[in-house]
Amino acid sequence: MSDPALAQPLPHRQSPPLSRRVGYLLAALAIIILPLIFNDTYWRTNLTICAINVLLALGLDFILGYTGQLNLGHSAFYGLGAYVSTLLIVKFGIPFWGAFVAGVAFAGMAGMVLSLFAVRLRGHYLAIASLGFAVIIYQILLNWISLTQGPLGIYGISPPPALIIGGRVIADFHNLTAFFYLVAAFTFLVYLLLNQLVRSPIGETLTAIREDEISAASLGINAAVWKVFAFGVGAAVAGAAGCFYASFVGTLVPDAFFVAEAFNILAMVIVGGMGTLIGPVFGAILLTLLPEMLRGIGDLRLVVYGAALTLVVLFMPGGLVQAARFVHEKFRRGGPQP
Amino acid sequence: MTTTIVLQQAINGIVLGSLYVLVALGLTLIYGVLVQINFAHADFVTLGAFAAYFFMHLIGAGYFLSIGVALVLGAALGWLINASIFTPLRRKGNELLPLIATIGVSVMMQNLMLAWFGPIPYAFETPYSSQVIRFAGIFVSWQNVIIIAVSSLTIALLYAFMKFTFLGKALRAVSQDRETAGLMGINPNQLIMLTFVIASALAGMAGAMLAPVLVLTPFAGTSVIVKAFAIVIIGGFGNVEGTILAGLIVGLIESYTTQYLNPGLIDIVVFALLLLMLAIKPTGLISERREENV
Numbered sequence: 001m002s003d004p005a006l007a008q009p010l011p012h013r014q015s016p017p018l019s020r021r022v023g024y025l026l027a028a029l030a031i032i033i034l035p036l037i038f039n040d041t042y043w044r045t046n047l048t049i050c051a052i053n054v055l056l057a058l059g060l061d062f063i064l065g066y067t068g069q070l071n072l073g074h075s076a077f078y079g080l081g082a083y084v085s086t087l088l089i090v091k092f093g094i095p096f097w098g099a100f101v102a103g104v105a106f107a108g109m110a111g112m113v114l115s116l117f118a119v120r121l122r123g124h125y126l127a128i129a130s131l132g133f134a135v136i137i138y139q140i141l142l143n144w145i146s147l148t149q150g151p152l153g154i155y156g157i158s159p160p161p162a163l164i165i166g167g168r169v170i171a172d173f174h175n176l177t178a179f180f181y182l183v184a185a186f187t188f189l190v191y192l193l194l195n196q197l198v199r200s201p202i203g204e205t206l207t208a209i210r211e212d213e214i215s216a217a218s219l220g221i222n223a224a225v226w227k228v229f230a231f232g233v234g235a236a237v238a239g240a241a242g243c244f245y246a247s248f249v250g251t252l253v254p255d256a257f258f259v260a261e262a263f264n265i266l267a268m269v270i271v272g273g274m275g276t277l278i279g280p281v282f283g284a285i286l287l288t289l290l291p292e293m294l295r296g297i298g299d300l301r302l303v304v305y306g307a308a309l310t311l312v313v314l315f316m317p318g319g320l321v322q323a324a325r326f327v328h329e330k331f332r333r334g335g336p337q338p
Numbered sequence: 339m340t341t342t343i344v345l346q347q348a349i350n351g352i353v354l355g356s357l358y359v360l361v362a363l364g365l366t367l368i369y370g371v372l373v374q375i376n377f378a379h380a381d382f383v384t385l386g387a388f389a390a391y392f393f394m395h396l397i398g399a400g401y402f403l404s405i406g407v408a409l410v411l412g413a414a415l416g417w418l419i420n421a422s423i424f425t426p427l428r429r430k431g432n433e434l435l436p437l438i439a440t441i442g443v444s445v446m447m448q449n450l451m452l453a454w455f456g457p458i459p460y461a462f463e464t465p466y467s468s469q470v471i472r473f474a475g476i477f478v479s480w481q482n483v484i485i486i487a488v489s490s491l492t493i494a495l496l497y498a499f500m501k502f503t504f505l506g507k508a509l510r511a512v513s514q515d516r517e518t519a520g521l522m523g524i525n526p527n528q529l530i531m532l533t534f535v536i537a538s539a540l541a542g543m544a545g546a547m548l549a550p551v552l553v554l555t556p557f558a559g560t561s562v563i564v565k566a567f568a569i570v571i572i573g574g575f576g577n578v579e580g581t582i583l584a585g586l587i588v589g590l591i592e593s594y595t596t597q598y599l600n601p602g603l604i605d606i607v608v609f610a611l612l613l614l615m616l617a618i619k620p621t622g623l624i625s626e627r628r629e630e631n632v
Contacts, residue, residue: 070434070437117613117616117617120616121616124369124373124375124433124437124575125571125575125616127375127437128375128567128568128570128571128612129571129612129613129616131564131567132564132567132568132609132612132613133609133613135564135605135609136605136606136609136610136613139602139603139605139606140606142602143600143602143603143606259560259564263441263445266438266441267438267441267442270438300449300453302445302446302448302449302452303445303446303449303450303453305445305446305449306442306443306444306445306446306447306448306449307442307446308442309438309439309441309442309445310423310439310442310443310446311442312442313427313435313436313438313439313442314423314426314427314439317430317432317435
């Protein structure tokens, strides 16, 4: 009570509802305006890939940042979502959105099954088990040629059916802009849902488990159930990203879901700021666009990528969020004192 | 006829297995003292292989000398990665950060090698690859004899070092309880450094011997390390005997899967075994009791 300056905000800051609403509004505006500014095919493609990667990073962050489960196999759920939905469409003629739901559900279930192991395992054991899971899924996609056509891949996957209301075509997803709006809107929705979730008592429960599982158990929290739940949600979100990826790119090869992709997604979460939702969004955007901007230096661009990841961990482990807070504090201290 | 095939594949499996053991032992030793995973371990294997290749082909040195060069290079890299990443991050006490930092180092090293050496596989021939001993219908190349001899000798020396020397005992003490070992006058930091150097030297050396067996590209180490992780868990994290046993088992699985099923299924079989192991006995084949502080 003595000095208001000592009452520092907690690390997990609750932003006031008004500024949060303004933030949402700005994000929605950015989504609407971006494809209008970047009006060539190259940048519109990049924007959609950004949105897909944001979705992947959000899913992993929910597992890793909010329940502390070290998942090194996120690429597996991404791949499962992509292949299950595409195979349902191509082999069984199931309509896109039906296949989408099935792909998401399948990836989510796979995540829950894997995390049933996680309940007994901690830290590095889970890391290796999930890595192993990703290797197995990749090898199955590569070797089950009668189903997935292996390294030859599946070609000519069509985009989602056009949105038609009252006989009028509202959005034809052959159009890059329309596709971007679809993925971005879905990603925005996932962000809102996850944001509500982590602010609810469920979020507090998950954080308690991450910080100290034994203490959480002593408060009557069933850590196992919540960890399986979080893993399922994160994996399902990755599944959704996979469905969008397949219909966006139009071709599906197992190499897109190699273990290196899981490390990519992990890098997005870490560089952005693990354990916050906004951090991974910017981490994903930065790490999707950075290699594109560095295309001029050829093979060395991934060297820069690796170096950036290492340096962030060494010197700024809180990622972009930590950097932003640091700048913000500096700015506030520098301003006139009340 | 069939017994010959079974025996032949047993030898191939043991050759592969003993190399996997060398790589996995490094991981398990580091895990023992630090409870940390070094992802860049894979690239020490690859760099060891390339170092031996260039030392032999450009300088014209002998194979054994090249193995020695790979070993020294591995040791130097291990020292570097401990000093630059694990030591500064240890103070932060986070189990995740060093792992991610080494993933970054690994991406960096692989792509540096890619820029340098290109994506086309190198053919690593040693003078011993073509000399074959024939015995009761089984073929064993001198290369394989050398691999088995050198790796058994190395493993035996390491085992003796851990069991009978003062430093080895100190190392085991640190891996059992770092703080108490510190109170007994052992400097944990020096021993952690020593562990890193030994572990990475083993990786570099294994690389020089794996090179003729592998498809030598900048990403060669990744396929080995993924199996080494599986071996470390199947054997029991931090357990030397378990790692040796599991390494040989995985080598045999690989050769028999190639013979009787399909080479594409190797990783699936190995990791199915890993997941099965985690489901039944997560502490590994030979479990070590580890107390956890609450």
